[in-house]
Amino acid sequence: MDVLDAMTELVLVKGDRSKLLWANRAFREIYAMSNEDLHHLIDSEHSDPDDTVQYVKDDHHVFTTGNVLDIPSEAITHADGRVSYFHTIKSPLFNAEGKVERTVGVSRPILDPSLVQTSELHREAHKATLGELRSLIQYIPFPVAMLDVKQRFLSHSASWPGLLEYDGGPLSGHFFDDVFDTQLPLAQEIEQAITTATAVHCQALEIQNPSGRRIYCDVTIQPWWIRDGQVGGVVVHVHDVTRLKESEEALKQSYDELSQFNYRVSHDLVAPLRTIRGYLNMCLEQFAENPQLVQDLHRKMVHRVDHLSELVRDVLNLTQMGQDNHSVEAVNLNELVDGIVRLHLDELAANRMEVTATGNELVMYTERVRLQQILENLISNAVKYHDPAEKKRTLNVTWELSDGQARILVEDNGLGVDPSIEKNLFDLFMRGSAQHPGNGLGLYLVQKHVQRLGGDIVLSSPRKNTQFTVRLPQHPARIPTPHQNMDG
Amino acid sequence: MEPTEDKVATVLVVEDNEGDRFLANHYLTSSGRFEHILHAEDGRVALDLFEQWADPNRENPDHFPPDVVLLDINMPRVDGFEFLKQVQAMGLPPVRVVVLSSSEFNEDIQQARSFPMVKDYLVKPLSGKTVTKMADEVLGSR
Numbered sequence: 001m002d003v004l005d006a007m008t009e010l011v012l013v014k015g016d017r018s019k020l021l022w023a024n025r026a027f028r029e030i031y032a033m034s035n036e037d038l039h040h041l042i043d044s045e046h047s048d049p050d051d052t053v054q055y056v057k058d059d060h061h062v063f064t065t066g067n068v069l070d071i072p073s074e075a076i077t078h079a080d081g082r083v084s085y086f087h088t089i090k091s092p093l094f095n096a097e098g099k100v101e102r103t104v105g106v107s108r109p110i111l112d113p114s115l116v117q118t119s120e121l122h123r124e125a126h127k128a129t130l131g132e133l134r135s136l137i138q139y140i141p142f143p144v145a146m147l148d149v150k151q152r153f154l155s156h157s158a159s160w161p162g163l164l165e166y167d168g169g170p171l172s173g174h175f176f177d178d179v180f181d182t183q184l185p186l187a188q189e190i191e192q193a194i195t196t197a198t199a200v201h202c203q204a205l206e207i208q209n210p211s212g213r214r215i216y217c218d219v220t221i222q223p224w225w226i227r228d229g230q231v232g233g234v235v236v237h238v239h240d241v242t243r244l245k246e247s248e249e250a251l252k253q254s255y256d257e258l259s260q261f262n263y264r265v266s267h268d269l270v271a272p273l274r275t276i277r278g279y280l281n282m283c284l285e286q287f288a289e290n291p292q293l294v295q296d297l298h299r300k301m302v303h304r305v306d307h308l309s310e311l312v313r314d315v316l317n318l319t320q321m322g323q324d325n326h327s328v329e330a331v332n333l334n335e336l337v338d339g340i341v342r343l344h345l346d347e348l349a350a351n352r353m354e355v356t357a358t359g360n361e362l363v364m365y366t367e368r369v370r371l372q373q374i375l376e377n378l379i380s381n382a383v384k385y386h387d388p389a390e391k392k393r394t395l396n397v398t399w400e401l402s403d404g405q406a407r408i409l410v411e412d413n414g415l416g417v418d419p420s421i422e423k424n425l426f427d428l429f430m431r432g433s434a435q436h437p438g439n440g441l442g443l444y445l446v447q448k449h450v451q452r453l454g455g456d457i458v459l460s461s462p463r464k465n466t467q468f469t470v471r472l473p474q475h476p477a478r479i480p481t482p483h484q485n486m487d488g
Numbered sequence: 489m490e491p492t493e494d495k496v497a498t499v500l501v502v503e504d505n506e507g508d509r510f511l512a513n514h515y516l517t518s519s520g521r522f523e524h525i526l527h528a529e530d531g532r533v534a535l536d537l538f539e540q541w542a543d544p545n546r547e548n549p550d551h552f553p554p555d556v557v558l559l560d561i562n563m564p565r566v567d568g569f570e571f572l573k574q575v576q577a578m579g580l581p582p583v584r585v586v587v588l589s590s591s592e593f594n595e596d597i598q599q600a601r602s603f604p605m606v607k608d609y610l611v612k613p614l615s616g617k618t619v620t621k622m623a624d625e626v627l628g629s630r
Contacts, residue, residue: 263593267562271590271612275507278613282514285616300507420532420565 010076010086010107013093017150017175018042018059021102032079042152042173047077049172050127053148057232060149062090062103064195073110073119085110085119129227130154137235146224148233151176151190163217163238165209176236183207186219186236193221193234204245216245264440265315272308276301314441317373318448331371333362333406337397340375347383352393359399364406365475370449375410377442378468382412385466390414404474405455411467417459425459496626498524500554502534502571503588504563508612512558512588515614521623524551531566534559535574542578553583556626561589561596572603584629586622588612 004011004024011024020038028034031044038044043052054074062069071088078084086107093102110116134155137146143163145156153171161167164183171179177187184207193200202219209215218239226232279297286293337357341348348355364371375397382395390413399408417425426447450457455472499522503509509527516522526549528534534557537549561568568587575583586608587600600606607625610618 267591271505271562272507274590274612275505275511278511278615279507281613281615282511300510304507418565 010105012105012107014059014103014105015101016063018056027107030076030078030084042150044079046079046081048075048083048127049154050130051075051077051123053130053154053232054126054226056148056150056152057226057230058088058090059103060194061230062092063100066092066094066100068092073115073122074107075119075123076107083123085116126227130232133224143238143240145171145176145236146233147176147190147236149194149231151187151234153179154233160238163215163240164207165211165213183209184219184238186221189219189221190234190236193223194231197223197231199223204241215240215242217241261318268311268440269308272304272311276304279304311441314445317445318441327367328365329368331364331366331368333364333371333399333408334359336368336372337375337399340372340379341397343376344379344383348395351383351386353383353386353395354393355395355397357397359397360401362399362401362406362474364472366453366472370453371472374446374449374470375408377446378410378470381442382410382414382466385416386412386414401474406472406474408470408472409467410470411465413465416461416464416466422459426457494521494623494627496522496555496623498522498526498551498554498556500526500528500534500537500557502528502531502557502563502568503560504530505560508560508588508614512614515616515619516558519616519619519623521620526551526554530563531568531571534571535566538575538578538580542580553581555584556622557583557585558622559585559587561587561591561600569599572600572606576603576605584626586610588614 001024005026007024008026010027010030012020012027013022015021019040019042021040022035023031023038028038031038031046033044043049043055051074058069058071058074061067069090071090073085074088075083075085086109088105088107090103090105092100093104095101110119134146137144137155137157140157141159143157143160145160146154148154153174153176156171161171164180166179168179176190177185181187184205186202189200189202200221202221204216205219207215207217218241220237220239222235222237223231224233224235279301283294283297286297334357337359341355341357379395379397386393393413395410395412397408397410399406401407426443447457450470450472453472455470457468457470460467460469499516501509501512501516503512509529513525513527516525526537528537537552540546541548541552559568559571566574568589572585583605584607585603585605587606588610589596589600590612591597592611597609600609607629608622610622
């Protein structure tokens with residue numbers, strides 16, 4: 001070390017990420033810093049950051065190639081602000097495995113005035129180019145970051161921190177993966193772009209932001225070049241495609257539902273027709289011998305046809321459910337419930353069911369057709385699934401308004417819901433039981449209508465006293481369309 | 489009761505649709521080829537019977553095991569394919585299954601036939617002729 005300290009040339013040893021490890025006395029005097037001050041810095045604060053970009057690029061070259069680099073002219077800023085130019089030789093230092101572990105640079109001052117002048121002109125041009133690129137990046141109206149070859153931030157656009165919810169202060173000088181490794185692990189891709197000098201594209205990367213919000217982004221990593229034609233670093237462009245991705249997922253889900261729907265509808269339309277065909281065959285065989293049986297079969301066929309008609313009606317309702325052509329209007333809930341109960345009076349009487357409908361006067365501003373179908377389905381289910389063994393069969397509909405939300409309860413003491421299907425109760429074609437076959441569309445339709453009105457529906461007490469609770473906004477401010485994120 | 493030469497001892501009908509159960513019962517009874525006709529209203533009920541049979545600590549259900557199972561596919565709770573999967577996994581002596589379905593889709597037919605215990609796939613409605621043929625095949629397989 002004494003020998004090195006005695007030299008007038010500058011001697012500088014650097015490690016990984018261009019971190020300063022040791023400098024001789026000549027260098028320390030220029031920088032007015034001790035080795036302890038310099039240790040693990042990339043450069044001092046008084047240095048020109050555009051010069052630092054060049055140092056880092058040259059260190060990177062030696063580290064990655066293992067070759068000696070002859071730098072004809074390198075600007076170094078003194079602690080007092082003067083700039084001098086040096087001819088530098090940077091050499092790799094290998095470890096026992098033959099890998100470059102450190103670099104050592106030896107710098108001799110350039111004293112020839114013409115060479116100094118040439119160096120100044122070259123440096124000014126370099127700074128102008130870098131300065132223009134940094135400024136451009138700052139003003140680009142989407143998330144873009146400019147990094148050097150060691151993946152340190154040189155500049156970024158104003159929208160970069162916002163997209164990634166970063167509020168940790170200025171990014172310049174920070175290493176990319178030190179700050180964003182968890183959200184955007186791109187170190188390998190960035191390195192690939194620098195090494196190959198070609199752009200790297202990453203599609204639909206999932207990014208988990210600190211708030212927990214998940215976004216999807218397309219990322220393009222594009223190298224940028226210094227005037228000497230070498231790669232100076234990369235520009236990282238992040239394009240938020242979350243809405244597109246969510247639309248794709250919604251579309252896929254719709255497609256899957258449609259496929260399942262097609263399969264089930266074709267079965268559910270065909271099955272009763274086949275049964276009717278079987279009855280007709282029997283009628284033909286039994287016509288002369290057993291007229292009573294034929295009458296019986298006739299009644300069964302009528303029942304099958306009714307069931308089939310109900311299915312076709314529900315399928316039509318389902319296809320119309322997706323349409324947004326229902327207008328919002330004032331709907332008096334009391335009158336609506338009363339009207340639906342009246343429609344079912346014959347059925348209710350035939351099944352000896354007692355109905356109560358209780359609630360304060362409530363006017364909702366909503367789509368009448370959807371609200372009507374919701375309540376009709378729930379009331380009709382309560383009638384359909386009454387318990388024949390129960391002496392006192394009850395159906396209660398109650399409602400109240402609280403914080404701008406209408407809460408409607410439809411409760412019965414019927415057969416209840418089989419626990420084995422409870423969690424899939426609202427699925428398409430989920431039937432309650434074999435004893436009382438529905439077509440499995442009713443509750444699916446109810447849930448879809450509720451969701452389209454911006455509400456939710458919950459089943460509680462799945463055995464006796466089955467209770468469906470529907471919550472709907474009184475006003476339509478937040479009624480979502482299928483592809484609208486509820487969070488805005 | 490032991491089966492006679494031209495009668496199958498027991499058939500188990502696994503069918504959720506009341507109308508199709510009625511048709512099956514009519515044709516099976518009127519064919520005179522089946523001693524006992526058992527009914528299970530869906531795959532879950534049928535599985536319960538097989539589980540009872542598989543459990544050495546419990547008595548077999550009456551007239552079990554069946555000589556043939558007439559199995560619907562589309563049923564609530566446990567459908568035909570799930571029933572076949574679970575019975576196969578029980579490791580019981582082989583049971584002959586005839587699938588009776590409304591579906592003519594190739595994928596349903598292929599899926600049913602992928603189970604070794606499925607010997608035939610019939611499309612509804614059932615008829616007297618099919619039932620007689622089924623009885624002949626069950627007896628012929630002994």
